[in-house]
Amino acid sequence: MNTTIFTYSSTPSADGTTIGFQQGGTGPGLIIVPGTLSTSADYTRLAHLLSPSFTVYIIDRRGRGGSGAQGLSYGIRQECEDVQAVQAATGATYIFGHSFGGLVTLETATRYPSFKGIVLYEPGVATEDNPAAWKWISTYEQALQNKQPRRAFTSFVQGAGHTPLSKMPRWFASFVLRMMVRGTHWQETAALLETNLNEHKETQKLRGTYQHYQGITSKVLLLSGDKSPEFVHRTNQILADTIAGSQSQTLPGLSHLSPENKEAPEAIAKEILRILA
Known part of the structure; x- marks a missing residue:
């Protein structure tokens, strides 16, 4: 051990x-x-x-x-x-x-x-310099401004494209994420949503370089x-x-x-x- x-x-x-x-x-x-x-x-x-x-x-x-x-x-x-x-x-x-x-x-x-x-x-x-791949950022940012962290998180998970939830209806993806990420895990995630936005904006700036x-x-x-x-x-x-x-x-x-x-x-x-x- x-x-x-x-x-x-x-x-x-x-x-x-x-x-x-x-x-x-x-x-x-x-x-x-x-x-x-x-x-x-x-x-x-x-x-x-x-x-x-x-x-x-x-x-x-x-x-x-x-x-x-x-x-x-x-x-x-x-x-x-x-x-x-x-x-x-x-x-x-x-x-x-x-x-x-x-x-x-x-x-x-x-x-x-x-x-x-x-x-x-x-x-x-x-x-790749693909503008369509970054459409989720505006939805994410707007959700944070409207104090809707769950909506922002769903936009990120679907936009990032790393899970099958990317191809699901937003309401279903949101439901699944509420079940999967809750309690302390959600509190820790919610605390990092603003930093996550800034980091992905940097990734977007560097696309294709x-x-x-x-x-x-x-x-x-x-x-x-x-x-x-x-x-x-x-x-x-x-x-x-x-x-x-x-x-x-x-x-x-x-x-x-x-x-x-x-x-x-x-x-x-x-x-x-x-x-x-």
């Missing part, structure tokens, strides 16, 4: 914002960069699986956990500076990014090319789950073709949220260890 104890630390980012992170384990440093609607607490199971081989640092990105607010000048640059600040404070040389955290990881790697190895699980990169990842020279592994939709695998393949020497692999039985505690991080931990340890 793994008895690794994780403690909480923090470091200031370039603009003075506090960035908190959990840390524990033994070995070279590995940073975990969470996705949207997630905190460091959602990746503790993955971190424990990695902790016998790595000293793991799970970041609380801006707007969550022990980190400061996103701030009025929020953008992808700030996200990259936050990761770089944690790397500078810890000396970590490896990094894992999930979903939007994968996008942040790639953008950080182009600005601060100091990671030896990078593992990405379904990075939230918009490889993935070519500059050609400059990444680190060892890169792109992972996806075979239960995820086709556009996820297409994105990973485009990125694999763009980043020289990178590898792409699809893991059986996994879906978009598999790196998180409630899903199946064991297979992902195994691949991280295989490629980096």
Whole structure:
């Protein structure tokens, strides 16, 4: 049984914002960069699986956990500076990014090319400039302004396209999500809806700009789950073709949220260890 104890630390980012992170384990440093609607607490199971081989640092990105607010000048640059600040404070040389955290990881790697190895699980990169794919953002934003968080959440889940709910009538998707996400889980999700909007606006701004990842020279592994939709695998393949020497692999039985505690991080931990340890 793994008895690794994780403690909480923090470091200031370039603009003075506090960035908190959990840390524990033994070995070279590995940073975990969470996705949207997630905190460091959602990746503790993955971190424990990695902790016998790595000293793991799970970041609380801006707007969550022990980190400061996103701030009025929020953008992808700030996200990259936050990761770089944690790397500078810890000396970590490896990094894992999930979903939007994968996008942040790639953008950080182009600005601060100091990671030896990078593992990405379904990075939230918009490889195509498709305006129709972003129609949900206006509905989401309007729902938040009208203090309708459930409506906003339904718009996001359907718009993101990672579950079969994307093809269901909105009323049915809303009903299912009310049953699935409630209590403490809903309270935690609702608290991150505003940050989620800002993060996806950054993803939208960066759509179609993935070519500059050609400059990444680190060892890169792109992972996806075979239960995820086709556009996820297409994105990973485009990125694999763009980043020289990178590898792409699809893991059986996994879906978009598999790196998180409630899903199946064991297979992902195994691949991280295989490629980096």
